[in-house]
Amino acid sequence: MRAFAQGNSTAVAGVSVDAAPCEDGRLRIRDLELADEGLTLGLESISQRAEQWQADARLVELRLACPLLTTGLVWEGTFFSETAQANFSTDTADVEPAEDAPDDVPYLDVEGVSFQSAYRSLLRAGFSEDLLLAPASSVTVRLSTDQNTFGPSTAPRDVVYVHVAVEERGQVKDVWIDATDGTIYRYEMEG
Numbered sequence: 001m002r003a004f005a006q007g008n009s010t011a012v013a014g015v016s017v018d019a020a021p022c023e024d025g026r027l028r029i030r031d032l033e034l035a036d037e038g039l040t041l042g043l044e045s046i047s048q049r050a051e052q053w054q055a056d057a058r059l060v061e062l063r064l065a066c067p068l069l070t071t072g073l074v075w076e077g078t079f080f081s082e083t084a085q086a087n088f089s090t091d092t093a094d095v096e097p098a099e100d101a102p103d104d105v106p107y108l109d110v111e112g113v114s115f116q117s118a119y120r121s122l123l124r125a126g127f128s129e130d131l132l133l134a135p136a137s138s139v140t141v142r143l144s145t146d147q148n149t150f151g152p153s154t155a156p157r158d159v160v161y162v163h164v165a166v167e168e169r170g171q172v173k174d175v176w177i178d179a180t181d182g183t184i185y186r187y188e189m190e191g
Contacts, residue, residue, distance in 0.1 A: 021073045022066035027139065029122050029166065030129035035064055035073060035115035035139075042075030043110065046090040053088045053095070054081035059108045063091075064115070064139040076138075080105045106143040108160065113141060113179040118162040121182035122175065127166055134165035134172050141179060151176035155185035 021031035043062075050057035057079035067074045076091035082102045086095050098105070123129060133139060140163040144150035151161050160179040165172050176185045 020071035023071050025066055025069075026135060027064070027066055027133040028129065029119060029127055029131050029133065029164075031073065031133075032115045032119035032122070032139070032164075033129075038073055038075065039110070039113070039115070042073075043077075046075055046077040047079075049090045050077065050079035050088055053079070053093075054084050056083050057081045057088060058105075059110070060087070060105060060142070062108060062110065062113075062141040064141075065091075066135075080107070100148070104145075104147045106145045106148045108141065108143050110141070110160070113160060113162070114182075115139075115162065117182045118164070118177040118179070121177050121184055122164070122166070124182075125175075125184050127168070127175075132167040134167055137163070137165040137174075139164050152185050152187045154188070161185075 021027070021034055043059075047057075047059065050059070058081075059077055060080045061078040063076040063078075065074045065076060066072075074091070076089070079088045079090070080086075080098060080102075081088065084095070085102075086097050088095050119129070141160060142150045142163070143160050144155060144157050146157050149157070151163070155161065155176055161176040162179050163174065163176050165174050174187065177183070178185075
């Protein structure tokens with residue numbers, strides 16, 4: 001079970017403008033602008049699936065991707081269960097044993113997460129809204145902690161980040177965006 005969010009089509013000055021995310025089967029930076037609209041419903045859907053697996057399932061990672069053969073957005077999640085001592089992926093129903101002690105699992109609180117803020121941050125950083133996001137990494141939201149880091153070492157810990165891999169001029173650029181204030185972090189190459 002996946003949670004879908006559909007875009008809207010509107011007419012502007014006699015021209016039909018399709019605002020549907022993933023209109024060509026690929027995520028683009030501009031699709032992040034509409035993602036907040038489906039977040040609550042998407043979270044409810046993936047949480048229900050995880051709770052059917054284990055009643056104590058708690059969200060540790062949220063992913064945003066394109067559905068197959070249609071427009072819209074797909075919400076996917078990874079949940080941890082202390083009872084099962086395992087992780088459950090809502091998109092594949094895979095269950096994998098957890099290696100972390102339950103106290104070290106970084107639960108994801110999405111309160112204050114804004115994909116629109118991530119979208120605006122990417123535009124301010126000079127990325128075009130038409131750029132593609134790498135399909136292998138989708139858009140990933142996680143809490144970064146000292147025990148479970150997510151992002152470059154320059155990014156503060158105990159912060160939720162939105163990660164995107166932007167395809168630009170034949171290169172993939174990994175970008176971590178603070179989910180609440182929009183600050184961007186990237187790995188710096190020395191040399």
